[in-house]
Amino acid sequence: MAFLGQEEQIREFQERFKYLYAILFIGLGILLSRMVYLQVLKGDEMRQYSEENRIKKVKIASPRGMIFDRNRTLLIDNRPAFDLEIIPQYFKLSSAEEKVETFHHLSRILKMPESDLQAILDKAKGQPSFLPVKIKTDLARDEVAEIESWKISMPGIQVEQEIKRTNIFGDVASHLLGYIGEVNPSELQQLNKAGSRYKLGDSVGKYGLEQRMEEVLRGQDGEKLVEVDAFGRIKLERGKSRVLQNAAEKQAVPGKNLILSIDQDLQLAATQAFGDKVGGLVAIDPRSGEILAMISRPSFDPTAFSRGIPSQIWSQLLNNEHRPLRDKTIQDHYSPGSVFKIVTAIAGLEEGVIDTKSRIGCSGKIAVGNRLYHCHKKGGHGDVNVVSAITESCDIFFYRVAQKLGVDKIAKWATYLGLGRRTGINLAREVPGLIPTEAWKQKRFGQEWNGGETLSVAIGQSYVLTTAIQLANLYASIANGGTVYRPYLVREIESYDGQVLKGFKPETVEQHRLKPDTLESIKLGLWGVVNSPRGTAILSRLPGMDFVGKTGTVQVIRLSADKIYGKCESMKWRERHNAMFTGYAPANDPKIAIAVIGEHACHGSSGAAPIARAVIRTYLQKYYPELYSEKAIAARLKAGGVPVAIPAQPVNDDLTPDDGNDTTLPPVPSTQNRED
Amino acid sequence: MTHTSMESPPLLDESALRTSLYDEDFKKFNWNLLLLQIVLFLIGIWNLISATAVEDKSQGLYKSQLLWFSVGACVTALFLLVHYSFFSRIAYGIYFLNLMLLAAVLVVGRESLGAKRWIGFGGLRMQPSEFMKLSLVLCLAKYFESDRTVGGMGFRELLPASLLVGIPAGLIMLQPDLGTAMILLLVFGSMMLFLKVKPQVLLILGICGMLALPAAYKFALKPYQRQRIVTFLDPMSDPKGAGYNSIQSMIAVGSGKLLGKGYKKGTQSQLNFLPEHHTDFIFSVFSEEHGFVGCGLLLSIYLIFLVSGLAVAYQSHDKFALLLAFGVCSIFFWHVFINMGMVMGILPIVGVPLPFLSYGGSSLLTSMLGVAILTNIANKKFMF
Numbered sequence A: 001m002a003f004l005g006q007e008e009q010i011r012e013f014q015e016r017f018k019y020l021y022a023i024l025f026i027g028l029g030i031l032l033s034r035m036v037y038l039q040v041l042k043g044d045e046m047r048q049y050s051e052e053n054r055i056k057k058v059k060i061a062s063p064r065g066m067i068f069d070r071n072r073t074l075l076i077d078n079r080p081a082f083d084l085e086i087i088p089q090y091f092k093l094s095s096a097e098e099k100v101e102t103f104h105h106l107s108r109i110l111k112m113p114e115s116d117l118q119a120i121l122d123k124a125k126g127q128p129s130f131l132p133v134k135i136k137t138d139l140a141r142d143e144v145a146e147i148e149s150w151k152i153s154m155p156g157i158q159v160e161q162e163i164k165r166t167n168i169f170g171d172v173a174s175h176l177l178g179y180i181g182e183v184n185p186s187e188l189q190q191l192n193k194a195g196s197r198y199k200l201g202d203s204v205g206k207y208g209l210e211q212r213m214e215e216v217l218r219g220q221d222g223e224k225l226v227e228v229d230a231f232g233r234i235k236l237e238r239g240k241s242r243v244l245q246n247a248a249e250k251q252a253v254p255g256k257n258l259i260l261s262i263d264q265d266l267q268l269a270a271t272q273a274f275g276d277k278v279g280g281l282v283a284i285d286p287r288s289g290e291i292l293a294m295i296s297r298p299s300f301d302p303t304a305f306s307r308g309i310p311s312q313i314w315s316q317l318l319n320n321e322h323r324p325l326r327d328k329t330i331q332d333h334y335s336p337g338s339v340f341k342i343v344t345a346i347a348g349l350e351e352g353v354i355d356t357k358s359r360i361g362c363s364g365k366i367a368v369g370n371r372l373y374h375c376h377k378k379g380g381h382g383d384v385n386v387v388s389a390i391t392e393s394c395d396i397f398f399y400r401v402a403q404k405l406g407v408d409k410i411a412k413w414a415t416y417l418g419l420g421r422r423t424g425i426n427l428a429r430e431v432p433g434l435i436p437t438e439a440w441k442q443k444r445f446g447q448e449w450n451g452g453e454t455l456s457v458a459i460g461q462s463y464v465l466t467t468a469i470q471l472a473n474l475y476a477s478i479a480n481g482g483t484v485y486r487p488y489l490v491r492e493i494e495s496y497d498g499q500v501l502k503g504f505k506p507e508t509v510e511q512h513r514l515k516p517d518t519l520e521s522i523k524l525g526l527w528g529v530v531n532s533p534r535g536t537a538i539l540s541r542l543p544g545m546d547f548v549g550k551t552g553t554v555q556v557i558r559l560s561a562d563k564i565y566g567k568c569e570s571m572k573w574r575e576r577h578n579a580m581f582t583g584y585a586p587a588n589d590p591k592i593a594i595a596v597i598g599e600h601a602c603h604g605s606s607g608a609a610p611i612a613r614a615v616i617r618t619y620l621q622k623y624y625p626e627l628y629s630e631k632a633i634a635a636r637l638k639a640g641g642v643p644v645a646i647p648a649q650p651v652n653d654d655l656t657p658d659d660g661n662d663t664t665l666p667p668v669p670s671t672q673n674r675e676d
Numbered sequence B: 001m002t003h004t005s006m007e008s009p010p011l012l013d014e015s016a017l018r019t020s021l022y023d024e025d026f027k028k029f030n031w032n033l034l035l036l037q038i039v040l041f042l043i044g045i046w047n048l049i050s051a052t053a054v055e056d057k058s059q060g061l062y063k064s065q066l067l068w069f070s071v072g073a074c075v076t077a078l079f080l081l082v083h084y085s086f087f088s089r090i091a092y093g094i095y096f097l098n099l100m101l102l103a104a105v106l107v108v109g110r111e112s113l114g115a116k117r118w119i120g121f122g123g124l125r126m127q128p129s130e131f132m133k134l135s136l137v138l139c140l141a142k143y144f145e146s147d148r149t150v151g152g153m154g155f156r157e158l159l160p161a162s163l164l165v166g167i168p169a170g171l172i173m174l175q176p177d178l179g180t181a182m183i184l185l186l187v188f189g190s191m192m193l194f195l196k197v198k199p200q201v202l203l204i205l206g207i208c209g210m211l212a213l214p215a216a217y218k219f220a221l222k223p224y225q226r227q228r229i230v231t232f233l234d235p236m237s238d239p240k241g242a243g244y245n246s247i248q249s250m251i252a253v254g255s256g257k258l259l260g261k262g263y264k265k266g267t268q269s270q271l272n273f274l275p276e277h278h279t280d281f282i283f284s285v286f287s288e289e290h291g292f293v294g295c296g297l298l299l300s301i302y303l304i305f306l307v308s309g310l311a312v313a314y315q316s317h318d319k320f321a322l323l324l325a326f327g328v329c330s331i332f333f334w335h336v337f338i339n340m341g342m343v344m345g346i347l348p349i350v351g352v353p354l355p356f357l358s359y360g361g362s363s364l365l366t367s368m369l370g371v372a373i374l375t376n377i378a379n380k381k382f383m384f
Helices: A002-041 A043-054 A088-093 A096-110 A114-126 A141-153 A185-193 A208-212 A264-274 A311-319 A337-351 A386-392 A395-405 A407-416 A438-445 A451-458 A468-479 A516-531 A604-623 A630-638 B014-022 B032-051 B061-081 B085-108 B128-145 B155-173 B178-195 B199-220 B223-233 B244-255 B282-315 B319-343 B361-378
Strands: A055-060 A074-086 A133-136 A157-167 A180-182 A203-205 A222-227 A257-260 A278-284 A291-297 A360-362 A365-368 A371-374 A382-384 A483-485 A490-494 A500-503 A508-511 A548-554 A578-585 A592-599 B110-112 B115-121 B124-126
Touching: A002 A043, A002 B178, A002 B244, A002 B282, A002 B319, A043 B244, A074 A141, A088 A114, A096 A114, A096 A133, A096 A141, A114 A133, A141 A157, A203 A208, A264 A278, A264 A291, A264 A604, A278 A468, A278 A604, A337 A386, A337 A395, A337 A407, A337 A451, A337 A468, A337 A516, A337 A548, A337 A578, A337 A604, A360 A395, A365 A395, A365 A451, A371 A395, A371 A451, A382 A386, A386 A395, A386 A516, A395 A407, A395 A451, A407 A438, A407 A451, A468 A483, A468 A516, A468 A578, A468 A592, A516 A548, A516 A578, A548 A604, A578 A604, A592 A604, B032 B061, B032 B282, B032 B361, B061 B361, B085 B115, B085 B128, B085 B155, B085 B319, B124 B361, B128 B155, B128 B178, B128 B319, B128 B361, B155 B178, B155 B199, B178 B319, B244 B282, B282 B319, B282 B361, B319 B361
Parallel strands: none
Antiparallel strands: A055 A222, A074 A133, A074 A157, A180 A203, A257 A490, A278 A291, A278 A592, A360 A382, A365 A371, A483 A508, A490 A500, A548 A578, A578 A592, B110 B115, B115 B124
């Protein structure tokens, strides 16, 4: 054959085969030696790696404790939330038609354009494709149902269930209840220094009771060993794991529940009464210091926070001029204005510079040094005693008393009664308020106290700063005859199965023996404010309920003389007066004390008193229906109660002009002290 | 230059059939490679059943592998009926047809895992780049059959030949499929070296190659391919990301220790720690479950297989057959070496299947055709 011509060349080629065999043996020899290295020499080590690979400790999440109100109305619960996830790895495996189908279904179910879905997927391209990508959190129930029914034809799509901390009443009392969030690295360090074991990704209380009661509410996570695959998916073959027949498991212990002193009906009534007004309200049981209601408006819904706050919502909250994130009951300072006058009155009576019969003439103004101080009523109140001075909020009377007392004596009594210091409520970020003294001014400004300032202090202005909770506690201590309690929110801690683990008892901070005369005059004065025709809050009277209190209207910025007496409602919101009301009910056997601050709500009588009234009525009717139901009151009034005539046009406004004649005053700390 | 070998024997006529099957002493028929192929395939199927036992998309894939094997068996039977000189005749035709298919893949191919490698014929998917390996060897064998260069090849002889590999390799790189393109280049290089290249040419090529390497790294490779090289040099640089495959597969191999974890008990693969464990990383499944003893046995089978293949080449009576057989052997050698080397972490990760063990129809079919060609050559050597 023709091939024969190649013989020589073929022989030459055959010579080369010894090299080929050599290369073949060397090549496979390299492979063999690598096998020896990995499997024989490093075998044990590699075996151990593979063991660690597949057995993973998995956290068994413990449910956080629930929070109830005093009547066991559930306020905060753990509810399942459903998230839609896509695992790119599996999604990629599906055919082009399947992908189109999947997008089509999802877009229709979620009402989300397909381009958005693609955008979410594209954004996740950098990460390993076995990590699920969240498409949508908090699916609605019907969305979950529909996705589940289409799931078979949507590869890589899954619905994940997660626990969502849910504030059942939305934004009611969010400041008090607080919120949780994912622990951040600096918190982590702090918490773990204190001995707790937190990991990144864990939730922790960040605000309110959720924060303060973290130790109680938080359960103990359990853990178990599971066999997982490379994607961390738990791998159980036909119901049971092959390698972990009797793997140890540590059960999760649920967190403890809190029973609060709060009454949710009062909270709702207060929220409703506030409407879109801005401010805070605190209601305290004067017999114990239990907080009955505590709200700050406007508010926010913490449920949105529990699984991470969308930055858009967060910045909206931060930039809102009504500052919804601040708790206006404890975090903000306010000048108390006229509601402070009872402190001046108590100091005067107890120090003996006046007695219950002392009368002072009010002509509408008073000169101190070379300056004139005005009463809020231009023409003056005529002759007043301590009772009518409180009722009519006569400034001149308190100026005179203050002149006799000096600022330090007023400060002494204010401090006794719990002002100028934190009440000690178990919430973070409570501010102390400020009660000025001569020494304080010297230290703070390096200046001598001037006599005119004492007059301003007497009516709760100038440097005097208080918080809503201090004012509520002040009036609670008047109501109970002189005991200052430490206000508290948590009545009981109980285990998840309902056993009471700890109860909280009232805690007395100060116990004063006020002269019976003093108390009686103050109470009488306060009764008049709401119940006498000359009182400043007569419109908020609750016939038959003996609701008593004191209004305050506080100018927040310096205004020219013509503006002060101008109509408050026609001013810019930020420049309007703050409205204050503090009080308690019923007059002779107080069961609830209250303080309301309406920021820029113009008048204490119209901006704050009606809110207090709504809460007090709700409370008395709910807890003492035999005395205060509409029927019981009607019967009582018919039997002999004397209804008080209500004047047609009460224009009593106790705004004391801060009318520019005090230019010698050093700068006053802002009424809303922002320091935390 | 021209040889007249084309005259004999006529294709598929009765005398040819008689020559190939009946006239020969049946006992003398060389069954070696076919038997070894069956052994390897059975190990492959057995292993694939384990690798795809977990509940995911790959479950039950061994069934389609069986289907491909029966297709391969039929084609093998057909191959044995013809004389290999027939391959010589159609070599260029096959080569050009395959080039067309490669070009078609780029235009109408199906995409999967980011690469366009497949072309569909009805319900079947096919990977023309796999067949290109054989087509190239066929073409080169034909091209050099008549070559009479003495004292080794210079640039003048090498340049046209390198076009034959350059065009398909370029088309395959575009898919992109670095592994297959590399195999083509390695097979080409092996054949050139076997045919002998002038030492000075080798030296110059070597220097140029060294100089071109950084540029190729920078411009010719895609970012993910560069990443693979980086992680090959230092797998721990990104253990959860790009180095993950390499580390997990080394752990799988090593954790098999001497005797393995037992059939279907390989945790690395059963628990999905190994990606692609039914295709390119199939060897890690095998070595995890059967240990050093199993691996050594498997390596020995490949060794016997390759030695038998080389023996076929050695004993061929004409240059075309010798080159063809050698080329086919080099395909097998490089697949085994690169795949196992990659799985055991001594080579960067490139997509090269392990013959008969990796899942993949085109790959299996290509391997079987290779064995068919070798067997054909082996049994035609006595015909003169």
